[in-house]
Amino acid sequence: MMRIQRLWTVLWPVIVAGVVAGVEAQAQNAACYTLESLNGSYASLTMMGTDVGMALQAERLDGKGNLTRTGPFNQPVAGSAAGQRTVPTVTSEGTYKVNCDGSGTITRIVSRPDGSKAQAYDDFLITESFVSDGKLMAKRFVDVQQVPSVILPGGVFLTRVHTWRPDTPRTGCYTLESLKGSYGVVNYYGAALAMGIQAETLDGKGNLNRTGILNQPKAGSTTGERTVGTVTSAGTYTVNCDGTGTIARIVTRPDGSKAAAYDDFIITQAVAKDGRLTATEIADAQRDPSVILPDGIFLHRTHTLRESLLLPDTPPVQPPAQVQTVAVANPKNVTVISSSIQLDGTKSTSADGKALAYRWTIPAGSPQAAILQGTSATPTVQFSQGRTTYRFQLTVTDSAGKTSTDEAVVNYQGN
Numbered sequence: 001m002m003r004i005q006r007l008w009t010v011l012w013p014v015i016v017a018g019v020v021a022g023v024e025a026q027a028q029n030a031a032c033y034t035l036e037s038l039n040g041s042y043a044s045l046t047m048m049g050t051d052v053g054m055a056l057q058a059e060r061l062d063g064k065g066n067l068t069r070t071g072p073f074n075q076p077v078a079g080s081a082a083g084q085r086t087v088p089t090v091t092s093e094g095t096y097k098v099n100c101d102g103s104g105t106i107t108r109i110v111s112r113p114d115g116s117k118a119q120a121y122d123d124f125l126i127t128e129s130f131v132s133d134g135k136l137m138a139k140r141f142v143d144v145q146q147v148p149s150v151i152l153p154g155g156v157f158l159t160r161v162h163t164w165r166p167d168t169p170r171t172g173c174y175t176l177e178s179l180k181g182s183y184g185v186v187n188y189y190g191a192a193l194a195m196g197i198q199a200e201t202l203d204g205k206g207n208l209n210r211t212g213i214l215n216q217p218k219a220g221s222t223t224g225e226r227t228v229g230t231v232t233s234a235g236t237y238t239v240n241c242d243g244t245g246t247i248a249r250i251v252t253r254p255d256g257s258k259a260a261a262y263d264d265f266i267i268t269q270a271v272a273k274d275g276r277l278t279a280t281e282i283a284d285a286q287r288d289p290s291v292i293l294p295d296g297i298f299l300h301r302t303h304t305l306r307e308s309l310l311l312p313d314t315p316p317v318q319p320p321a322q323v324q325t326v327a328v329a330n331p332k333n334v335t336v337i338s339s340s341i342q343l344d345g346t347k348s349t350s351a352d353g354k355a356l357a358y359r360w361t362i363p364a365g366s367p368q369a370a371i372l373q374g375t376s377a378t379p380t381v382q383f384s385q386g387r388t389t390y391r392f393q394l395t396v397t398d399s400a401g402k403t404s405t406d407e408a409v410v411n412y413q414g415n
Helices: 002-029
Strands: 039-048 053-062 066-076 089-098 103-111 117-132 135-145 158-165 180-189 194-203 207-217 226-239 244-252 258-273 276-286 299-305 334-336 340-342 357-361 369-372 380-383 388-397 403-412
Touching: 039 066, 039 258, 053 089, 053 258, 053 276, 066 103, 066 258, 066 276, 089 117, 158 258, 180 207, 180 276, 194 226, 207 244, 226 258, 369 388, 380 388, 380 403
Parallel strands: 334 403
Antiparallel strands: 039 053, 039 158, 053 066, 066 089, 089 103, 103 117, 117 135, 135 158, 180 194, 180 299, 194 207, 207 226, 226 244, 244 258, 258 276, 276 299, 340 380, 357 388, 369 380, 388 403
């Protein structure tokens, strides 16, 4: 019994220390969201009530708790019986706080279109994230405004989606070229009243074409019948540095008549490639009510890049040829009279682009010669067997352990 007690006395501090160390390790490994998790350029989409309107704003969070936001606020004109809309610019400046679990709060001062200001408060949650340099970074977060809209009357409820966009000094600004390729466009009419689905081409120079179907309720039907017609658009677009922009279009209705339409948009998702930013998703809101459906219906869209479809003038992308590690030993079949010569393996290539290891040897059957610095790319050899032909084998090894060999051949005719 005494032995057991003594053993327990010895082991207990060790057990306690192990438990404490484990708890501390778990605490250190528990990854928390922080202010730095929200850092960079975001596209902010504000949804107003039941599709009453939409704001498309470029937003910047500095990773230290400060934010700025500005962009068009597409809203109905108060009292309009025809569904007319107005699109003023609204800005917000404020601060944010982040909890370990990715929830947080935003406090903002909103500058209204008439220049007056109001305070607003939001609760948010990070819904998508990625890891960069060992830190959790918010790819997307959603918020709910604690108070009704401070711009629209009638106590309208507001929610938002904020999506991170690439933003580096190398990629710089969004341009016309950022919108290039084949996009799938989904048109949303009011509160799920109708939907258009269209294929769209943007040429990277400011021109667009779009065609597809519009599924809409049949006028006068009391049984919910629907009609499906083809609608096309042709027009131009402009792009601002922050990824916002405008579209001007001529819409051809199913009956062949035409109407002009104008949209504000923001690039909501993008990729950085070859030093340029390419839009993979765009959101737009039409400045005027639908030019096809009656009763002043509000209309907005999403445009999604379809990478598998190419523009007619875009050549197919060929898969890169497989790069291999190849040894190249020089010179080849050269005749010299000097008793020494420098070999050259610098033309050798590595599959992964990293440094090669060099080893020069005398192959079997070749006369012996002295190789100085035989593990360099350019060793010097000294001939010692008189006039004859010498062969030198180069073996290169890349960082993955792959090897390649080649031979240099020198015909020595000196004294």
